[in-house]
Amino acid sequence: MQDERGTLFSEVPESVCLLYPSPYHTGMSSLGYQTIYRSIHASGRGAERAFLPDDVDAWKQTRAPLFTYEGQRPVSSFRIVAVSVAYETEIAGLIQALELAGIPPLAADRGPRDPFILCGGPLTFSNPLPLAPFADAVLMGEADETVHQALDIIFASNSHEETLATLGREIPSCFVPTLHGDEMPPIAQCDDAKLPAYGQITTPNTELRDMFLLETSRGCSRGCRYCVMRRSTNGGMRIVPMETIFERIPDDARRVGLVGAAVSDHPKIADIVEKLVDQGREVGLSSLRPDRLNDRFVAALKRGGYKTLTTAGDGPSERVRESLQRKTREKHLVKAAELARLHGMERMKLYMMVGVPGEEDEDIDELVRFSSELSKIIPLSMGVAPFVAKRNTPLDGEPFAGMPIVEHRMDRLRRGVRGRVDVRATSARWAWIEYVLAQGGRAEGLAVLDAVHAGGKFSAWKRAFDALPATRTRRALRIVA
Numbered sequence: 039m040q041d042e043r044g045t046l047f048s049e050v051p052e053s054v055c056l057l058y059p060s061p062y063h064t065g066m067s068s069l070g071y072q073t074i075y076r077s078i079h080a081s082g083r084g085a086e087r088a089f090l091p092d093d094v095d096a097w098k099q100t101r102a103p104l105f106t107y108e109g110q111r112p113v114s115s116f117r118i119v120a121v122s123v124a125y126e127t128e129i130a131g132l133i134q135a136l137e138l139a140g141i142p143p144l145a146a147d148r149g150p151r152d153p154f155i156l157c158g159g160p161l162t163f164s165n166p167l168p169l170a171p172f173a174d175a176v177l178m179g180e181a182d183e184t185v186h187q188a189l190d191i192i193f194a195s196n197s198h199e200e201t202l203a204t205l206g207r208e209i210p211s212c213f214v215p216t217l218h219g220d221e222m223p224p225i226a227q228c229d230d231a232k233l234p235a236y237g238q239i240t241t242p243n244t245e246l247r248d249m250f251l252l253e254t255s256r257g258c259s260r261g262c263r264y265c266v267m268r269r270s271t272n273g274g275m276r277i278v279p280m281e282t283i284f285e286r287i288p289d290d291a292r293r294v295g296l297v298g299a300a301v302s303d304h305p306k307i308a309d310i311v312e313k314l315v316d317q318g319r320e321v322g323l324s325s326l327r328p329d330r331l332n333d334r335f336v337a338a339l340k341r342g343g344y345k346t347l348t349t350a351g352d353g354p355s356e357r358v359r360e361s362l363q364r365k366t367r368e369k370h371l372v373k374a375a376e377l378a379r380l381h382g383m384e385r386m387k388l389y390m391m392v393g394v395p396g397e398e399d400e401d402i403d404e405l406v407r408f409s410s411e412l413s414k415i416i417p418l419s420m421g422v423a424p425f426v427a428k429r430n431t432p433l434d435g436e437p438f439a440g441m442p443i444v445e446h447r448m449d450r451l452r453r454g455v456r457g458r459v460d461v462r463a464t465s466a467r468w469a470w471i472e473y474v475l476a477q478g479g480r481a482e483g484l485a486v487l488d489a490v491h492a493g494g495k496f497s498a499w500k501r502a503f504d505a506l507p508a509t510r511t512r513r514a515l516r517i518v519a
């Protein structure tokens with residue numbers, strides 16, 4: 039913490055622990071987490087951060103309770119622990135962090151002296167139901183405003199039952215597992231006046247080293263059928279005006295990270311990047327759509343410190359991308375590679391999926407052919423992840439392709455591009471775990487507890503899911519076998 043700039047301290051009666059269920063270097067790259075931290079302080083309350091330790095087993099050996107960074111207070115001493123959960127397997131991190139803090143992970147096992155566990159975060163846009171056994175309440179969607187409503191209610195209530203009833207009644211987007219069963223309330227959309235989210239703390243100890251983070255837009259106007267952030271979510275893309283963006287950037291921010299589901303779709307993105315570079319800053323963008331790249335934009339990115347042009351195609355062939363309503367075409371990617379080379383970048387990185395519904399071996403062969411061609415333009419790396427169907431998307435309910443198929447396709451791709459393209463693949467096993475949780479409910483959440491207690495290796499997860507009676511999970515497991 040001594041390397042941080044922007045850390046907030048306060049000694050006020052009402053203080054919240056903000057727990058991130060992954061290690062520090064991941065949590066501090068989360069713009070949502072940082073924004074909630076700052077806005078709680080701005081509201082007159084305190085917020086202190088806690089993270090899952092890098093080495094959970096080593097921490098256990100010390101027998102020290104998990105404590106906060108700012109005040110070194112035990113997490114269990116807070117009345118409210120607010121947790122930001124980004125993706126499905128972080129539920130394991132939540133269980134581990136609560137146990138390290140001496141807090142029973144199951145809501146049903148907690149008593150009046152235990153903190154209230156309030157969850158939120160990106161996972162709530164798709165399927166937070168596996169969180170239900172562990173959370174007292176879950177804020178669905180954008181919590182920029184609802185987090186303050188929730189804190190008002192929790193601090194003012196006299197009993198746990200009263201808290202739950204009031205949260206369920208007063209906040210339409212608050213999921214209270216003991217009241218709502220498996221019925222999810224709608225996700226919240228905050229007032230546009232609350233945008234943009236922007237960072238509070240910069241630190242050298244994250245992947246986004248010493249970078250000031252700021253969102254240039256929220257949501258996306260496109261319609262990719264596998265994506266939770268597609269245009270039907272919260273009214274599509276909300277754009278932050280260029281003037282507002284620059285008002286928020288501190289003069290001494292040397293490195294600026296522009297964040298959003300579709301940063302490069304901002305109508306003034308080239309102007310923004312150029313101006314930042316002219317001010318002598320380095321720039322990073324969280325997403326670049328290949329069809330938005332042009333000479334001026336890529337030139338500005340290079341001047342802003344880009345050495346690798348990172349973009350995504352997702353579907354492995356034109357046919358699959360068409361079926362996904364993913365607008366990226368080969369010509370866009372070729373142009374992106376040519377621009378990257380023209381402006382002296384060292385490499386292009388391309389994100390792709392395999393195991394997409396309807397995909398055949400021939401689609402992988404097309405990717406082999408096409409990526410080999412791209413690698414003649416510029417050195418190419420590919421990050422490949424298995425497709426996982428998410429709730430709240432048109433592809434919800436599509437089966438996981440199965441580990442044998444995913445591994446076969448990954449292998450076909452690797453063999454096809456060997457020596458030409460550097461392929462980094464996400465494990466098919468962990469993608470399957472993500473799939474079971476993405477499509478699962480409370481029972482799958484409870485199985486995470488068993489998996490964590492059994493050591494957390496893949497075999498422990500598989501045993502825990504194997505033991506489930508749920509029909510959906512049985513179907514998923516059959517696909518794996």
Ligand code: SF4
Nearest residue numbers: 258260262265268299
């Ligand atoms: S995958 Fe990207 S471009 Fe497509 S809808 Fe999602 S955020 Fe938008």
